[in-house]
Amino acid sequence: MLTKQPFPDSAAPGDxxxxxxxxxxxMSRVAAAVHVVTTEGPGGRAGFTATAVTPVTDSPASLLVCVNTASRSAQALLKNGVFCVNALNAADEAVADAFAGRAALKGQDRFTIGRWETLRTGSPVLASGLVAFDCRLAEARIIATHHVIIGEIVGIRLGEKRPALVYQNRLYHAL
Structure with a gap:
């Protein structure tokens, strides 16, 4: 379900x-884990790099993801109703760049970087990822320029324990 929430266009008098x-x-000074969010289904195969990912609750297990409303990948995710949140390891920088649009790859071609598998929803799972959360769309709202998406987790694949890829000061770092 998609609902648009009000968001003030300007500050109140005196603000x-x-x-x-x-x-x-x-926000660039706040370190954040780097993820690639993927989807596959009637809306097509798509994905995007995201740092705006956070757990919501453990019962039912769910995640929150934010993505720009102008993104083609966001439209595919909403149409497919499923997605996978792949937490990247420090060696996955090329994957992060590909899905962030920093490489000369678009659409399906982004999936030529890395090795991809699937879980329950059929959304692409990065084999080298630290963890993959396979999700079914539970709710989506538009807040200003972004979709705020909540997914109920229907499957988890734990990868190898390795250093994580984080983003801070507009650079990737290993943690």
Whole structure:
């Protein structure tokens, strides 16, 4: 189900207006795990790199993912109703770049980087990932420019314990 939530276009009288560039700079200083979110189904095979991923609850197990509404991958995910959140290991930088649009690859060609498998939903699972959370779409809302997507986890594949890929100060780091 997709609902649009109200979001103020401007500050209330007397409120300071937040500078979006300052917000982005501030968020760049926060270290975040790097994920590739993938989907496959009637809307096609697609994926995107995301740091805006967080657990919601463990019963039922669920995750929250944010993605720009203009993204073709977001539209495919919503149509497919399933997705997989792949947490990347430090050696998966090329995968992160491919799905972030930093490589000369688009659409299906992004899946030529890395080795891909599937779990219950059929969404692509990165074999080298630290963990993969196979999800069924539970809820999606539009907040300003982004879809806030909640997925109920229907399967988990644990990968090897390796250093994680994180993003901070606009650079990848191993942790």
């Amino acid at each position: 300071a207006v937040l500078d979006p560039l300052q917000f982005r700079e501030g």
